[in-house]
Amino acid sequence: MRTRSKKEIRRDQIVGVAVFLTVWEISAWFVGSKLVLPSVSQIAVAFWDLLISGELILALSESISLLIVGLAISTVIGFILGALVARSRTAYWMLNPYFSALFATPTIALVPLVLVWFGFGFPGRVIVVILAAVVPIMFSVASGLRDDPKDLVDVARSFGVKGELALLFRVRVRAALPVLMAGLRLAAGRGVVGMAVAETYLRLGGIGGLIKSYGSMFQTDYVFAAILPLSLLGITLVSLIGRLERRFQWS
């Protein structure tokens, strides 16, 4: 297949969206029930209502701050543990099984424990986001730092870089950055899921809370109007990190 120009890709995407929305609108007309499948126009009205009432902005800011705090703490914890596991065999064999287990366990299964230990406030929610996001970061740091760029470390030492910490940040971390960014991107995706779980299963709040509460009132048009910004949030975050990732690559 011939590679497509940016303009052609844009055109394909616009056509795709138009077809999708038209099919949706027609299907909704056939279904004829706002509860089962609200039409695009009904969702647009609901979205507008959420927007001007300020409900959406409030929920979104709550969600974003939860996500940012959660991802920031995940990055710090993931980095420290990942570096430890990469540089020490003992740490690797001691810690790795737990992280594999945490990675395989659905975050939602841990919610009852978080509720008991940390409550349903902001700290509890942040913990849920961390549980969801920390493992990919830790894995990527561990694998990124395990491939030791010996030659480049020698280069740095020969030109006067002294001490393990300076070598870690000047050479090893920089060389591993593309891998670390891929881990962060994965973590952001999982973090959004963790965020939605925390907001619907601990105490209602943010975008997740909005979806849950409109869902229990059977206002399906408002549910869709709230899902939309949630997906957008996820996509924006992941593509932002993807863009950053490309900046750190070199070939």
Added chain:
Amino acid sequence: MKDAILDTPAIELRGIRKTFKLSEEKNAKTVLALDGVDLSFRKGEFTTIIGPSGCGKTTLLRIIASLALPDEGEVLVDGQVVTEPGIRRAMVFQNFGLFPWKTVIDNVLFPLAVRNFPADEAREKAMRHIKQVGLEKFVDAYPHQLSGGMQQRVGLARALSTGADILLMDEPFGAIDAQTRELMQEELMRICQEEKKTVIFITHDLDEAVMLADRVLLMSRGPGKVRELIPVDLPRPRFGYDIRAHKSFIEVRGHLWHELRNDLIEQNEQERS
């Protein structure tokens, strides 16, 4: 007194001994890589090191650069014992050793940035040496965009920009195609002559060893020892004509070839018995 200063060798090695463990285990077997090497390198002297693979030549260079420490013995730069890499010694690496995420200028600036040179002065120095190796059009290129020969020019510019008077070169032209290699040998000889560098240059290429050197250091395998030091009595400059046809060149090269061959044969016999 003045003579005494002049006579202080740029680098002196005293009783260098180095062993390596064969594995990480505590009671792992060790191999002897260097067995009591005593050498001195005069200022402005160009020494090439040649020897069969596994003779410890790279280990020797790493010890001179203080990238590795000897088990016994000491390295002196200008009569001072050194145990850490220093600004007077700059290394040029076999696989160029460029940071792939840095542009040409940033790679050349690296040693100066590490040592906190003022930014303007560092940039001026870096640009001068990038020009010296003919890469002024590529200052903002990344290493992967350059050919092997160009990458090693960056490696050379980086070493020169430190202002080091001692260049430690580990098979620097080994990964470069034959034609480019000839040009770079010429450039290197020109630069070293102009700037009176003391050079220690590892190679596995007989022609290169003889062509560049004031003296060739022949090492022998297992355990690493200096087998012979051969002075090369050829007039400089040594480019612009076919140096390979020169009588001294043929003599020295022939002798080296013979010795290297004997070393290999002895080694094979030892391994068989």
